[in-house]
Amino acid sequence: MEAPATFMEQPAIFVERTLAIIKPDAIDQSAAILRFIEDHGFAILQQRRLHMTPEQCSDFYAEHYGKMFFPSLVSFMSSGPIIAMVLAKENSILEWRDLLGPTSSHRARETHPESLRAIYGTDDQRNAVHGSDSQKGAEREIRFFFPDGK
Numbered sequence: 782m783e784a785p786a787t788f789m790e791q792p793a794i795f796v797e798r799t800l801a802i803i804k805p806d807a808i809d810q811s812a813a814i815l816r817f818i819e820d821h822g823f824a825i826l827q828q829r830r831l832h833m834t835p836e837q838c839s840d841f842y843a844e845h846y847g848k849m850f851f852p853s854l855v856s857f858m859s860s861g862p863i864i865a866m867v868l869a870k871e872n873s874i875l876e877w878r879d880l881l882g883p884t885s886s887h888r889a890r891e892t893h894p895e896s897l898r899a900i901y902g903t904d905d906q907r908n909a910v911h912g913s914d915s916q917k918g919a920e921r922e923i924r925f926f927f928p929d930g931k
């Protein structure tokens with residue numbers, strides 16, 4: 782008879798945090814998006830509704846500074862309230878990015894019709910939702926919106 786698995790042989794489960802945003806174009810759909818998040822097994826650890834200034838949007842999207850779409854991205858993201866959330870789940874960064882779909886909402890409707898951007902997005906920019914793209918990015922973005930851990 783095989784010896785029972787020891788603690789060391791159990792697969793490790795790492796609950797990972799990611800930063801999600803419901804963008805201004807989808808704020809009226811936030812109840813449905815929050816339900817979608819919970820239905821997919823994410824815990825919402827922190828949540829904040831805010832209206833970002835253009836300066837805050839420029840900081841948040843600093844990596845895109847200089848790109849053609851940067852001014853209109855800043856203007857869009859500061860055009861109305863957003864909801865920023867810290868989500869937690871095993872493998873949450875990749876899984877949440879998967880549920881968002883491709884950046885372009887048009888492309889999302891072609892290739893990932895069940896994704897959030899396919900359902901709630903409009904075009905290449907007004908794409909309803911955001912998700913961190915790496916662990917480092919998630920740490921930075923969580924600190925950006927929840928500097929005191931609150």
Ligand SMILES: Nc1ncnc2c1ncn2[C@@H]1O[C@H](COP(=O)(O)OP(=O)(O)OP(=O)(O)O)[C@@H](O)[C@H]1O
Pocket residue numbers: 850854883884905906907908910911912913914
């Ligand atoms: N070609 C484009 N034209 C207009 N807006 C764009 C374009 N590419 C990206 N954007 C806008 O800039 C945001 C950031 O772009 P990025 O390339 O980081 O895409 P993403 O990682 O899919 O999106 P996000 O960072 O918002 O989760 C996009 O979500 C979109 O709102």
